[in-house]
Amino acid sequence: MPPERSAYALARYSRSADSIRQSVDWVRTHNSQQFLESFYFQYGHQSIADLGHTVMCFEGVSELAASEIEDEVLWDGQAKSSRYQDFSKSGFIVPPELEGLKASKYTDAGKALLHNYQLIHQKMFEYLCAKLPRPESMKPDAYARNIAARSFDVARYLLFWGVPTNVGQVTSIRTLEKQIKRLRVSEFQEVRELGVEMLEACAATPECAWDAASSEPLAPTLARHAEPDEYLAQSNADVAQWAKENLSLKADTVPPRVDLIKPDDVLTEIAATLLYPVTTYSFRAIYETVRVWSRARKSEVLDVAVQSRGKRDDLLRAFRGGQYCYDMLIDVGAYRDMHRHRRCHQYRQAYHGLHGYEVPQGLTEAGAEPLYRAAMQSALEVMQQLPDPARQYLLPFGAKSRFLFKMDFAEVEYISRVRSGVKGHFSYREIAWDMKLRLEEIEPELARLIDATPPWVEDPLKR
Numbered sequence: 001m002p003p004e005r006s007a008y009a010l011a012r013y014s015r016s017a018d019s020i021r022q023s024v025d026w027v028r029t030h031n032s033q034q035f036l037e038s039f040y041f042q043y044g045h046q047s048i049a050d051l052g053h054t055v056m057c058f059e060g061v062s063e064l065a066a067s068e069i070e071d072e073v074l075w076d077g078q079a080k081s082s083r084y085q086d087f088s089k090s091g092f093i094v095p096p097e098l099e100g101l102k103a104s105k106y107t108d109a110g111k112a113l114l115h116n117y118q119l120i121h122q123k124m125f126e127y128l129c130a131k132l133p134r135p136e137s138m139k140p141d142a143y144a145r146n147i148a149a150r151s152f153d154v155a156r157y158l159l160f161w162g163v164p165t166n167v168g169q170v171t172s173i174r175t176l177e178k179q180i181k182r183l184r185v186s187e188f189q190e191v192r193e194l195g196v197e198m199l200e201a202c203a204a205t206p207e208c209a210w211d212a213a214s215s216e217p218l219a220p221t222l223a224r225h226a227e228p229d230e231y232l233a234q235s236n237a238d239v240a241q242w243a244k245e246n247l248s249l250k251a252d253t254v255p256p257r258v259d260l261i262k263p264d265d266v267l268t269e270i271a272a273t274l275l276y277p278v279t280t281y282s283f284r285a286i287y288e289t290v291r292v293w294s295r296a297r298k299s300e301v302l303d304v305a306v307q308s309r310g311k312r313d314d315l316l317r318a319f320r321g322g323q324y325c326y327d328m329l330i331d332v333g334a335y336r337d338m339h340r341h342r343r344c345h346q347y348r349q350a351y352h353g354l355h356g357y358e359v360p361q362g363l364t365e366a367g368a369e370p371l372y373r374a375a376m377q378s379a380l381e382v383m384q385q386l387p388d389p390a391r392q393y394l395l396p397f398g399a400k401s402r403f404l405f406k407m408d409f410a411e412v413e414y415i416s417r418v419r420s421g422v423k424g425h426f427s428y429r430e431i432a433w434d435m436k437l438r439l440e441e442i443e444p445e446l447a448r449l450i451d452a453t454p455p456w457v458e459d460p461l462k463r
Contacts, residue, residue, distance in 0.1 A: 001027075002216045003173055007052030008032035036221040049174035054218060056176070056201065057168045061194065062093040063336070064161035064351075064393055068191050069169070072179055073317075073342055077169030082156040082333070082397075083149045083425070088118040092162040095390035096189045102386055106162075109382040109394055113158050116375040120368055121148075121155035127366035132460055146461050153425050154360045156333050157398030158375055161351065173219055176202075177226050178314075184228035187389045199223050234308040235316060240278035242304045247275060249289055255282045258431055260438035261325040265291060269325070271301040273318040276404055277347050280354075283327035283404050320345045322406025326435060331358045333397035334427040341415055344407035351392040353383045355400040358427070372398075412439060413450050420452040422459040430455045 001009065005027050012035075013023040036048070058069060066079050092110045094103055128150055134143040171179065176198075183195035201207075203223035205215050217223075261284055263269035272287040279286065290298060305316060322345055330338070332351070339346065357376050363369045376396055383394040395401070407415075412435060419432035433455050440447035 002032075002218065003052030003054045004036060004219055004221055005032045005052075005216075007048055007050075007173060008035050010051040011035070011048045033221045046174055049177065049222075050172045052173045052219075053170055054173060054176055054202075055168070055170050056198065056218075057166065058194065059166045060093075060164045061167065062095075062162050062190060062393060063159070063165050064188065065093075065191050065194060066165050066167045067161075067336065067339060068183065068186060068188070069167055069179070069194070070339060071182075071346070072171070072175055073345065074175045075169060075171060075179075075342060077167055077171075079167045079336075080165040082159060082336075083152050084145075086121070086152075087156075087159055087163050088114050088121070090164055092160070093164055093190065093393065095162070095393045096193075097390040098386070102390075105382055106386060106390070106394060109379050110160065110162055113160055113375060113379050113396060114163075116371060117155050117158040120158060120363070120372060121151045123366050123368045123371075124151035124154045124362060127362070127368075128460070131365075135461070138461065143461070150460055153427075154362045157331065157358065157360060157396065158372070159333070159397045160379065160393065161332070161395050162393035173222055176219065177222050178229075180222075180226040181229035182232060184226075185230065185233035188392075195228075199226055202226075229313075231309050231313040232316070235305050236278065238304050238307060239274050239301070242301065243275050243278050247279065247286075247289070249281055249285055252281050252285045255284060255327065255329065256434070256438075257329055258434035258438055259284055259327045259329075260435070260442065261287055261327065262323065262442055263287065263321075263325060266321060267295065267298050267302075269321060270319055271298045273347065273404070273406070274301055274305050274316070277318075277349055280349060280352070280402075282329075282402070283325060287325075317345055318347070320406070323408050324406070324412055324439070326405045326407070326438070328403045328405065328431065329355060329400050330403065330431055331398050331400055331427055332395060334425070334431055335401065335403055336397070337425060337428045338403070338405070338415075338419070338431065341405075341411065343411045343414070344405050346406075347404040349402045350388075351395045351399075351401050353380050353391075353395050353399055355402065357396065357398045357400060359398075360426070409443075409446055412436075416450045416452040420455070422453060422457060426455065429453070 009023045009027040012026060013020050016023065018026070070077060070079070094106060098106055125147055128147050132147070134140065180195050180198050183191050186192050202219040203217055205217055209215050259282065268287060268291045272283065272290045275286050276283055359369060359372065363372050376398055379394060379396050380399065383391050386394065416432045416436040419428050433452055436447055436450050436452045
């Protein structure tokens, strides 16, 4: 059934003595749009929209746009893998904000990154073939695919936010509405335009109709109501302005790659979380500064964040707590992998490219480190010459940026155990192991329950 009709059928099923078959038959002859207009949008019965699910695909969007699309807690989907596909011939997205000389500088830098990406992959492939001869028990084609994947694990550090990708998602109508409203107030023009295209897709019949029954519009009622989330945009601007006028921190110390803070005060935690995305400081530096403030001053941050909130606006995600706060200064490629974990709350700072970059160990061993460093340095220098926010598209995946993940112990255990396995990318394996180590420092009794694999335990021919 079309998602809005499915939602209508299940909502009616919960509100009547009819069987599900009777409810479905009823919906066939009644107007689901009128029902949703009244109960979902007018009366605010939002759980109804969790009962209808949509499949939506995004083709040829930038990796940056893909990460913004996926930034929902209740989200299921897949994106094009950088491990199993060659991105060297895919070209890249030029941000619509760039014109003239700025666009030319970006284009030249993007071409150079993809050219070096191809060279690095070739060098790594040759190096790994020499280092890891094919076992007799392994078929040649399986061996070649495995070595190619491990080579892409290193080469991907020269991919950047502007390369194109595809994303397929399955979400409820409720999540889709929140997603569209959020995308429509993005700082990136490409992402704002995607929000509008999603609305148009909701009002149209599906591009890939399964049968005659699916020729109805996807979610026409939603298409009339998913207005830009002005509260989100205004609140971020208000908090950023407040931080500029009131937040003064000493020079930030260099934190570990993965830093764990266990907040002991909810008010301090929320205030620090609101300030984190609009600054460049570590979460620890912000938290330790805020915790000595008076309760009135902490509350002022919260007041600023909600002063533009309307009656139908949910609280910002910063108000959602987490027992453990992991502040991570990690490469963007690793973030793309870690970003997939939904049972936590995630926050990021702007991609300004000033935190340096990672140098994979394999590059050094393969003799390709000078080529890699020159490519990274050149791209980051050009990036600083471009206007914001378009410059962020040029940030290579090997560059480091700051991300905050807040979660309970069960999610710490899951990420540390699953992401540290030998089949994973070496970057997030090390991060998952660091998460366990940081927990050991403050909760050794819990950390001992995590069956994580140390990064020095390897099996490179496993996928």
